[in-house]
Amino acid sequence: MIFRIDERIVFPDPALAEEDGLLAIGGDLSSSRLLLAYANGIFPWYSEDDPILWFSPHERFVLYPERLNVSKTMRKVLRSGVFTITTNKCFNDVIEACSVAPREGQDGTWITADxxxxxxxxxxxxxxxxxxxWQGDALVxxxxxxxxxRVFCGESMFSRVSNASKTALIWLCQTGNYDLVDCQVYTEHLESMGAAMISREEYITILHKTIA
Structure with a gap:
């Protein structure tokens, strides 16, 4: 069954999610609710005209930073200095760019105004x-x-030129700040970089351990 959420900041056990990972419906996107969700392996994913849907997939597509596969081509790109990287410099610009660059294999955007x-x-x-x-002064x-x-729950990425989003992910993995990057949804290019499926139970065990 799919649980309906009221004003209380609570979620059902993620193990009760439907086969497609749908766990609950309703609630809001308050910071306290979102932080509780991510701390328990749950995330919102819905379209503009839908109610808020909360998911906890039975398998998670994740990347262990130490297993990152950097191709020879990407090593050459990184050495070339063609890109510069910043963090938290223009968060809103990044989320806006992601909202018009849908995930691989999906139509439209799930990044609503809310x-x-x-x-x-x-x-x-x-x-x-x-x-x-960045490429010069352009956000690419x-x-x-x-x-x-120590889990980075990746929401979305974008690339306006070849290899830009891969460069961002490689940089993130090489910071040493994270034990795991949650990619959520399978894509071929992330698999080629070393991402793989693990069970929800394994994911939540890692998540809770790093939070503790």
Whole structure:
């Protein structure tokens, strides 16, 4: 069954999620609710005309930073100095760019106006972070997500030139700040960089350990 959330800041056990990962419906995008969700392996994912839907997939597509596969081509790109990288310099610009660059294999955007406002507030309080990739003065790629312990819950990335989003992800993995990057949804190019599926139970165990 799918649980309906009221004004209380609570979620059902993630193990009760439907086969497609849908766990609950309703509630709001307040910072306290979002932080509780991410701390328990739950995230919102819905379209503009839908109610808020909360997911906890039975498997998670994740990347262990120490298992990151950097191709020879990308090593050459990184050495070339074609890109410069900043973090948390223009979070709103990154989320706006991601909102018009849908995830691989999906139509339209799931980053609604309410989502943008909610994640900008998480950024304001230090819970959401962005990585920006620049070519000269132009923002050409980046990503954003939520920090939960030593897990980076990646929300979305964008690239306006070849290899820009890969550069952002490689930089994130090489900071040493995270034990795991949650990529949420499978893509071929992330798999080529070393991402793989793990069970929700394994994911939540890692998540809770790093938060503790």
């Amino acid at each position: 989502m943008k406002a909610a994640y900008n507030e998480l950024h304001r309080i230090g819970a959401a972070h962005s990585v920006e990739v 790629g980046g990503l954003y997500g939520i920090k939960a312990g």
